[in-house]
Amino acid sequence: MNHQDSAAENTTAPHGAAARRGPFRAGERVQLTDERGRMNTITLTPGTAYHTHKGFLNHDLLIGQPEGSMVESNVGQQYQALRPLLSDFVLSMPRGAAVVYPKDAGQIITMGDIYPGARVVEAGVGSGALSISLLRAVGDNGYLHSFERRQEFADIARGNVETIYGGPHPAWKISLGDFQDEVVAQEEPGSIDRVVLDMLAPWECLDAVATVLAPGGVWINYVATVTQLSRTAEAIRADGRFTEPDAWESMVRGWHLEGLAVRPDHRMVAHTGFLMVTRRLADGVTGMSPKRRASKTDFAQEDLDAWTPAAVGERSVSDKKLRRAARDASSTVQTKRNQEQSEETETRHELEQ
Template sequence: MLEPGQLVLLISPKGKRYMKVLDLEKDLHTQEGILLMADVAKADYGTIVHTHLGRPFRVVRPTLSDMVKGVRRQTQVLYPKDIGYLLVRLGIGAGKTVIEAGSGSGSLTVALSHTVGNDGRVFTYERRPEFAELCRSNLDRYGLGANVTQVIGHDVAEGFVRNTEEEGTRADALFLDVRTPWEYVHLIPAAIKPGSPVAFLLPTISQVSDLLKALEAAPFADLEVAEILVRRWKTVPDRMRPDDRMVAHTGFLVFARHQEGNDEFEAARPLGTRERKQQKAREKRLAAEAAKNSDAEGEGNQEESA
């Protein structure tokens, strides 16, 4: 039997999905009849219950993917395809401490809270109180969030470490989802342990380019830019073919690892033809930027002299 307070996913034959916290006083009213929560409580995951009209519903234990897709939202949210790669790439697991900025509707916050477990900590920053409230509501709905500290109304331009310092530790990983992340790159090393991974989400390639420039000028290495595409297939053994629609581009994920620069290491790296061309392009860009800055300083000095 299921206990009140447990999370259940109820699925109709038409594929309609209802995520509910089991409450014996709150029956589910659907177009296919009323589903009594007392009947659901008598059932178990993987079984069938019927509405008062006799329509069958499956009783399913929700997965993390179900929870992420089921968050109530007022903002764009991260999808399971991106969250899954983020969790693996950032090494998120039981007992880890993670910083997230900003929270938004809380889809990633839900995943982080679920994954770090009772011994882990999540510090999530959100400037807008209404979004922070929605994030907390989604956490509460799934019985999560005891390991989540919300930092509301704080500008991360002032730093990420206000709350982690209270805990006497730095974070094991950091995820930054803001419009201009390159403005905050210089603040990240103080918030994470040496060698820790960081990740960013950006919608446009021009923003990615600006971020990469900031990362190459800061103590970061192992840069990666990725977009996750999912193409599902028809599940008919006799007529296997791709679905007519696919989940394609939702955003660019940028990864890096905190790493102090080392000239000896860089000099020992073998450079192929492609890497040499990339290095020349980078040196050309840096030289042009240096010349531009020098000209600007010269004009400023002339104005002061005049």
């Protein structure tokens, strides 16, 4: 393939794909794995070094090298260099809130049937981990509208999304405000294919979801506690505009592989949250009641109090930490842009000469 063919491929490739190929470039994130399997992610910056208690590694040794290279520090420590996978990136990126784990994001994409070209809305953006996966699923010609109540979280999410995609994604829009108010004001009734909610009280959004979701559309909820799960399910049943909800959780257990010592790992990613999915029925249709109903569906006050942030163990995040995370998320994007501008300037000067 000649240079012109390569350039044409880059212009027609899905957004962000070009940044996943080729040699390492200044401004991008690289995952270093040492001889003991410990991993660290760095942002390549010309003229700087990665320092550890076992010497330092100059970033310039990596810039321009192919992915999968082996490099040595000044004291002979070897490192394997690869671009972080999506699962690695979301667990190491700057954050202001807990991220949706890759195992849950994968379930949301598959069980929510998020397809290329779909029109999706989400609420509870947090640090942008799920937004990144949703954008990959809908593609450049799809549509993702994310709603977030806090400006700080929106800034962190925007920085993380632009870092992994190399700039603003053409399918993404992010708005500030309460989901149940903003989504009906900004989206046409019946115009949305999928709704994904990651929030404390999704049952408060029943009318908003029923308004914007197209008949047959999927609504998937991510909640942390049994109480939230129960109340959301009962609210959906009582509403009558949706199918009988299904709920589950996923657990991932790794395995130790060394010769004949093949066994489960001592640690695993167990409960992180519950997922629940339901679908919008056609207007005027009432959902079928389950064959067996629970004998008690009312909630006492102590049940309602169980889903407050303090009760579910959610730690408050200081404004200082959020501002720092937002700066970290945006700094990588700015570093990469500065490097690209510098390279363009050098190229222009060479052509002028």
